[in-house]
Amino acid sequence: xxxxxxxxxxxxxxxxxxxxxxxxxxxxxxxxxxxxxxxxxxxxxxxxxxxxxxxxxxxxxxxxxxxxxxxxxxxxxxxxxxxxxxxxxxxxxxxxxxxxxxxxxxxxxxxxxxxxxxxxxxxxxxxxxxxxxxxxxxxxxxxxxxxxxxxxxxxxxxxxxxxxxxxxxxxxxxxxxxxxxxxxxxxxxxxxxxxxxxxxxxxxxxxxxxxxxxxxxxxxxxxxxxxxxxxxxxxxxxxxxxxxxxxxxxxxxxxxxxxxxxxxxxxxxxxxxxxxxxxxxxxxxxxxxxxxxxxxxxxxxxxxxxxxxxxxxxxxxxxxxxxxxxxxxxxxxxxxxxxxxxxxxxxxxxxxxxxxxxxxxxxxxxxxxxxxxxxxxxxxxxxxxxxxxxxxxxxxxxxxxxxxxxxxxxxxxxxxxxxxxxxxxxxxxxxxxxxxxxxxxxxxxxxxxxxxxxxxxxxxxxxxxxxxxxxxxxxxxxxxxxxxxxxxxxxxxxxxxxxxxxxxxxxxxxxxxxxxxxxxxxxxxxxxxxxxxxxxxxxxxxxxxxxxxxxxxxxxxxxxxxxxxxxxxxxxxxxxxxxxxxxxxxxxxxxxxxxxxxxxxxxxxxxxxxxxxxxxxxxxxxxxxxxxxxxxxxx
Amino acid sequence: xxxxxxxxxxxxxxxxxxxxxxxxxxxxxxxxxxxxxxxxxxxxxxxxxxxxxxxxxxxxxxxxxxxxxxxxx
Ligand SMILES: Nc1nc2c(ncn2[C@@H]2O[C@H](COP(=O)(O)OP(=O)(O)O)[C@@H](O)[C@H]2O)c(=O)[nH]1
Numbered sequence: 001x002x003x004x005x006x007x008x009x010x011x012x013x014x015x016x017x018x019x020x021x022x023x024x025x026x027x028x029x030x031x032x033x034x035x036x037x038x039x040x041x042x043x044x045x046x047x048x049x050x051x052x053x054x055x056x057x058x059x060x061x062x063x064x065x066x067x068x069x070x071x072x073x074x075x076x077x078x079x080x081x082x083x084x085x086x087x088x089x090x091x092x093x094x095x096x097x098x099x100x101x102x103x104x105x106x107x108x109x110x111x112x113x114x115x116x117x118x119x120x121x122x123x124x125x126x127x128x129x130x131x132x133x134x135x136x137x138x139x140x141x142x143x144x145x146x147x148x149x150x151x152x153x154x155x156x157x158x159x160x161x162x163x164x165x166x167x168x169x170x171x172x173x174x175x176x177x178x179x180x181x182x183x184x185x186x187x188x189x190x191x192x193x194x195x196x197x198x199x200x201x202x203x204x205x206x207x208x209x210x211x212x213x214x215x216x217x218x219x220x221x222x223x224x225x226x227x228x229x230x231x232x233x234x235x236x237x238x239x240x241x242x243x244x245x246x247x248x249x250x251x252x253x254x255x256x257x258x259x260x261x262x263x264x265x266x267x268x269x270x271x272x273x274x275x276x277x278x279x280x281x282x283x284x285x286x287x288x289x290x291x292x293x294x295x296x297x298x299x300x301x302x303x304x305x306x307x308x309x310x311x312x313x314x315x316x317x318x319x320x321x322x323x324x325x326x327x328x329x330x331x332x333x334x335x336x337x338x339x340x341x342x343x344x345x346x347x348x349x350x351x352x353x354x355x356x357x358x359x360x361x362x363x364x365x366x367x368x369x370x371x372x373x374x375x376x377x378x379x380x381x382x383x384x385x386x387x388x389x390x391x392x393x394x395x396x397x398x399x400x401x402x403x404x405x406x407x408x409x410x411x412x413x414x415x416x417x418x419x420x421x422x423x424x425x426x427x428x429x430x431x432x433x434x435x436x437x438x439x440x441x442x443x444x445x446x447x448x449x450x451x452x453x454x455x456x457x458x459x460x461x462x463x464x465x466x467x468x469x470x471x472x473x474x475x476x477x478x479x480x481x482x483x484x485x486x487x488x489x490x491x492x493x494x495x496x497x498x499x500x501x502x503x504x505x506x507x508x509x510x511x512x513x514x515x516x517x518x519x520x521x522x523x524x525x526x527x528x529x530x531x532x533x534x535x536x537x538x539x540x541x542x543x544x545x546x547x548x549x550x551x552x553x554x555x556x557x558x559x560x561x562x563x564x565x566x567x568x569x570x571x572x573x574x575x576x577x578x579x580x581x582x583x584x585x586x587x588x589x590x591x592x593x594x595x596x597x598x599x600x601x602x603x604x605x606x607x608x609x610x611x612x613x614x615x616x617x618x619x620x621x622x623x624x625x626x627x628x629x630x631x632x633x634x635x
Numbered sequence: 636x637x638x639x640x641x642x643x644x645x646x647x648x649x650x651x652x653x654x655x656x657x658x659x660x661x662x663x664x665x666x667x668x669x670x671x672x673x674x675x676x677x678x679x680x681x682x683x684x685x686x687x688x689x690x691x692x693x694x695x696x697x698x699x700x701x702x703x704x705x706x707x708x
Contacts, residue, residue: 105688109664137688221654230659259675259683378691391694392681443708483657483681483694553680595693 004210008066009176009289011050012091014117015101016110017074018128018372018488021161021343022046024101025071028169045087046071052173060177065331067176069599070095074488075112079217079224082416090203092117093210097175100126101170104134104141104156105489106276108239114150115231119199121177125171125187126152129159133489142242149238151190160494194230197493198223228239249335258376268377276402282439293350293624302344309337322531331529340528340563350514354404357504361403366501370493373487376481382483388427388469389476390420392484399426401432406598409510417481422610423472425602427606429594429614431465437550443573448579452588460587460625473512499582513597520596524563547623548588549630550581558587562593582633588626593618636681636706639698642672649685651702670706683694 003294013021013529029048050067072091073084092098102110105275115590121354126147134141147154155171156166187536199216206212217224240447257263309315313333318321323331334421368374374396382392393415408428412421432468433441445453527533536558541552548554553575572585594602641647649669652660660666664686674690675683681692693701 081659106664109662109689112662112664139688211657221658224658225654225661228658229666232661232664232666248661256675264677337694375692378679379675379681379683381680382694383677386680392692479696482697483693483695484659484663485691487683487690489688489693601645620653 006064008068009173010068010070010095011097011099012072013099013101014068014072014088014092014113015074016076016103016106016113016396017486019074019101019103019110020157020159020497021071021074021101023129023494024099024129024157024165024168025069026496026500027159027162028172029069029172031281039470044504045091046504047074050169050172056170056173060173061181062173062176062390065174065176066419067179075115076109077116079214083413089214090123092120093124093208095180097172098154099127100124100170101127101129103130104128105130105137107141107243107501108235109486111150111235111239114152114487115192116213116234118150118152118206119120119191119195120208121188121191122207123175123191124152125168125175126150126154127157127164127168128154130161131156132158132161140244144245146238149190149242152187153449158504167289178628184360192230192234194234195227198227198230201617210602229509231395244332255372255376255487258373258490259379259487261380264376264380264497268335269375270375270401271368275368275604276399277438277442279364280357280360280403281436281442285435285438286442288360292356293348295335297348297352300310302348305341305343306369308336309341309343315341321534323529334521334529338525338528339372340521340524342518342521342525346518348555349521350510350517354513355506355510357403358407359502359508361407361435362502362505362509363401363498364496367493369465369564370491370497372488375487375494377407378485379481386483387473388466389423389473389479390415390469391481392485394424396419397428398432401428402438403435403512405429405432405594406513407599409594409598409601409605410509414589417478419478420478420481422476422606423469425606425610426472426617427465427469429602430468430591430618433461433590437590440572441590444586445581448582452635453579453583456583456629457586457590460629461590464591464621464625513601517597519600520563523596524560543623548584548626550585551575551577554585558589558592561589561595567612578635584626584630585628588622591618591622591623623629636703636704637648637699638693638701639695641682641698641703641705643673643676645653645673646706647671647673647703648706649701650704656697660691664689665691674693 011403015021018141025046028050029374030051047068050069052060052067070091073087075088077086078085078089078553100114100118102114104435114126128141128143143154143156151170155168157168159165175186178623179186199212202207202216202219206215217227232533258267303425306315310333313336314327315333315337316327316330317339323334333340336342337491339345378392378395381395385394396607397408397411398413400411405428409425412424412428415421415424417421445457524533528538535554540559541555544550544555544558545552554572557572557575572589577585593599599611599615602614641704647670649665649667649671652667657666665671665684669686670683673682674685679695681694682693682698683690
């Protein structure tokens with residue numbers, strides 16, 4: 001019998017964002033990855049086993065070892081300044097060996113982190129990746145001198161062409177071997193004498209070097225600055241010695257155009273239109289969802305489940321009576337497989353509607369991210385968003401909101417200040433239509449025809465967006481967070497990388513959101529079987545007919561819209577309305593309360609009070625603007 | 636002058652960075668005394684600086700706090 005592998009060696013990939021860590025990770029580990037959510041954040045940490053061949057196991061004596069590779073979030077330094085840094089720090093502390101990946105095109109920036117890692121005194125290998133880009137830009141790097149200067153083994157790589165990755169694997173295995181057998185010294189990088197002096201007094205009280213280092217760095221601003229300055233000087237000196245052609249290069253023409261205020265804005269509008277409207281709204285939310293919902297789930301799955309449930313419990317559709325009292329068994333059947341069935345409608349919603357949208361969304365986002373477009377977009381909108389109490393980074397959740405507001409609300413975690421988190425969350429909940437809704441609204445508005453209904457709808461939302469942002473910016477104390485970002489070069493995205501990111505993120509999101517959707521269905525289901533739904537609808541009718549001047553049948557759409565935003569809109573299709581009424585209904589529906597799942601996430605991310613404040617104000621905004629619009633002679 | 640007044644295409648010397656920004660910018664590769672190029676300026680928005688092969692955008696509110704000087708090239 002084979003002996004159980006006993007010891008795990010942790011190898012951590014650490015580096016700045018966009019240096020090619022994920023590509024290297026995928027190459028070294030193959031397809032079986034674990035994704036864990038770093039506690040309290042959306043930061044995913046991927047890890048997987050490095051599989052050694054029979055021959056490698058013998059050569060490096062790895063029989064008793066399992067090698068785990070961890071891909072840490074990209075950071076510029078590890079000082080717990082944000083969630084990513086904290087997560088990366090944890091990875092580094094748990095690692096037995098560190099693989100530090102840097103880019104050949106930004107050595108002076110990237111080596112700063114290398115120095116910080118070296119000061120932690122762990123076995124380390126340096127990978128200089130993206131060497132093809134250095135060649136194109138005629139940057140030559142003297143790796144021998146660099147290796148001596150840093151006291152580290154260096155591997156040059158072009159990850160996307162798999163160049164150098166075999167030597168990296170050999171080097172990792174060899175390091176493990178040296179470490180285990182203690183036959184050779186494992187390289188940990190030259191410690192900086194000047195930094196050493198700064199942390200000397202902390203070494204005695206701390207268990208590990210890294211702990212001492214962090215304590216020293218965090219002890220005071222001056223101390224941190226001193227240490228950082230030493231590092232920066234050492235790096236700059238080294239870089240000037242080993243890198244030739246350190247001069248301003250002509251940056252690529254396209255990259256330049258995208259940062260031009262006018263051309264950049266036009267491109268941004270076009271990209272967002274194609275992505276949010278054509279790809280997500282029309283293709284995914286329309287064609288794909290339609291196919292899955294009607295031709296697959298409602299044809300095969302739902303009738304099948306309904307069949308099974310109805311053999312045990314009676315299922316009553318379109319019932320508004322108090323079933324709990326009248327027919328308790330039917331109440332159970334209806335909860336499970338009725339109009340809002342936990343076993344019928346909820347899985348349909350999750351897998352036919354939400355999953356394709358989320359996949360499509362993360363796919364588009366990964367393309368924008370890997371091509372290097374996202375930071376450029378953030379730069380373009382920063383000026384505008386800062387007037388609304390946010391900064392450029394908030395564009396990411398705001399775009400995500402066009403996919404699924406629930407998903408976007410989770411992402412507000414990535415923002416730094418509480419103020420920008422709350423403002424972004426409020427704007428998402430109030431004004432951003434999710435793509436499920438966008439699909440339906442698109443159907444309604446194109447019934448009228450012409451660009452006018454679109455302009456009225458979008459114009460109203462825009463006004464509400466700007467006014468709410470400005471108001472909240474005034475009301476909430478503090479500032480909206482400042483904006484400093486590194487802009488990576490534009491690159492052609494790689495399909496493997498994109499698919500991997502898409503699948504991992506979608507999975508993390510769906511795992512988190514699934515319970516919320518079941519809870520939502522359970523709530524409406526119980527309202528229905530207790531007869532409360534009927535009462536609610538009856539009492540809300542006057543609001544619809546008197547305030548919004550809409551037909552009373554619309555009431556049910558709005559009530560359902562509280563649960564699932566696009567739900568209501570489907571019902572609207574069948575109600576005869578004038579053009580003006582249709583536009584009013586679409587605006588009110590968009591502004592109206594976020595779905596239950598979003599509210600649940602808002603409570604989780606902030607608190608009950610903030611979630612309720614957003615929820616209640618959406619009532620006022622929706623009905624206020626709806627009433628106004630209904631009385632304007634626009635059509 | 637302040638960095639937010641820089642114009643696209645100007646060559647700049649970084650004279651003074653306020654201390655709350657220093658450590659953040661040092662990590663990205665920019666410190667006092669560096670020579671950089673203003674690669675782009677969005678009206679009312681960030682300034683994009685280029686140093687070596689690298690580009691960094693600094694939001695307007697921060698750019699106001701950084702003192703620079705135009706250098707003759
Ligand atoms: N030209 C070039 N591009 C690369 C190389 N390695 C990675 N990339 C690209 O760099 C971008 C960032 O890579 P990724 O692995 O996502 O970086 P991470 O953020 O460090 O995980 C992607 O667009 C990759 O396709 C390389 O060796 N050469």
